[in-house]
Amino acid sequence: MHIAIVGAAGMIGRKLTARLVSDGQLAGRPVSRLSLVDVIEPAVPQGFGGRVDTSAADISSPGQAARIVKPRPDVIFHLAAIVSGEAELDFEKGYGINLDGTRLLFEAIRLAHLEDGYRPCVVFTSSIAVFGSPFPEVIPDDFNLTPLTSYGTQKAMGELLLADYTRRGFIDGIGIRLPTICIRPGKPNKAASGFFSGILREPLAGQPAILPVPDTVRHWHASPRSAVGFLIHAAGIDLEPLGSRRNLTMPGVSATVAEQIEALRRIAGDDAVRLIRHEPDQLVMNIVAGWPQAFDARRAKELGFVADASFDDIIRTHIEDEMEGNL
């Protein structure tokens, strides 16, 4: 099986590559070849027995999508995206990569399909940013797409393209609406959602963290390991039962900030919790007020997608995957 990952150098892309290398197979078929693409050339993974090609490519540039499609990968994971904050600051770049890049990739596949009937499985990472307030406390699977950012708009448009290209028979597509990833590894960043990870990751490492919102704020989370699990599962199941609705909200853990903090206390003690300083930030509070709190992700669950069991588990996963198991 030949698997291409577009956006392979990002956080999820690297973890997905590592998981495929470690598993050596996908849905029971051995992985014989990996094509890893990103705007910066992805690293060659260690310990993979098959062929690996890495390349730097901007999918919004002419001809780049065709290059990815040329060796006819069986599965294409399309993770490449300009993130929410940057897409909001740079209107043209966001539409260029998130909308045009996605469309060019799908178009390259369509042209290959017209040539020789090529029809790969395409796993597209969408986001709960396709939803925006006002919405019910628990959002059902058939809720309106109401993005409140350009990023969410571009992801929603990608979802619509994916469904239409699938209906037309050019691809066998599935869109995965990822929850907010928590605990995101690495350095603190300025994303409005950064504190959800920061208030856990920093204290776990003995560092102080700032909480800019009241601890009553509720949100929808998945660990990086679960997110990779969703993508692997999506590429391995029969997609026919999805019918025409090819984009799925993933299950997650709905938790208040207070519940996050209590999970931290259970696992790392009061000393860790004392490293969190509450500094209300009205701007962040306003942004977060428009975000979803919980979903009834019934369709995804019925199809076998599995979320983290609890916030305690999310923290334990972080300690295992990012801290070599040592608190």
Next chain:
Amino acid sequence: MHIAIVGAAGMIGRKLTARLVSDGQLAGRPVSRLSLVDVIEPAVPQGFGGRVDTSAADISSPGQAARIVKPRPDVIFHLAAIVSGEAELDFEKGYGINLDGTRLLFEAIRLAHLEDGYRPCVVFTSSIAVFGSPFPEVIPDDFNLTPLTSYGTQKAMGELLLADYTRRGFIDGIGIRLPTICIRPGKPNKAASGFFSGILREPLAGQPAILPVPDTVRHWHASPRSAVGFLIHAAGIDLEPLGSRRNLTMPGVSATVAEQIEALRRIAGDDAVRLIRHEPDQLVMNIVAGWPQAFDARRAKELGFVADASFDDIIRTHIEDEMEGNL
């Protein structure tokens, strides 16, 4: 007030032009200038006191959208589209006009906005084709966009763009999801929805008509006069109360084919009804099975959009507007 109509030569475009000429004003402001654009040059309307410019332009061609925007119309009605059947047959043409054309128009406005703060009211005709089965019997305003055609996909993508360009402050946009237009004037055509009009229009003119589906089929209708009324109303109201959800399902008349036929009987008698021949067509039946039956168009009604009062009224409107009042 300067009003531009993109797609002015189509059925709705011509009726909208006639209505604006007849009213001489929009929301209390005199109409001083009309710019009429379509792929074929629209006719100059009779009896208009102001300035009229007509031009032939394909909005998907480079520079054409900028030409429309250059004189800074106060209101732009964007009606131009490749219809459902053609967009399904010609994939590239459908995406070219319905998606790229719409985006190029919005982009030309954005660039003008960056130049001098230009921010016109944009009224975009969308369609109930943004919805596809399975759905509830009565579809609520917050239902998922689930198109089952490329046309519906392109309209849904246009809706998302309209909302994002509005949120960004480039346009003051509103998307109007038109019901199926009934009674559509003119010759019978091969559109799958053609019979909804044909079984009334042809018998009213003393001609036979074919009914390809059971008379229990229920659908959502508006007269051409109501459709034009929706567009005029949309351009005249304050759009701020819409918030971030700028696309509205229009009110309509939900009727079964049997109810349509009984309305025909009340107005034109048994002889007219006898001209309808039932010839089941499995293909049409399958297509129509995926169409919406009724909507709870609450938001639009609260904003003052008014549907036809009954199917009898829809037929009477046709007799007045298309048959000079003579049955």
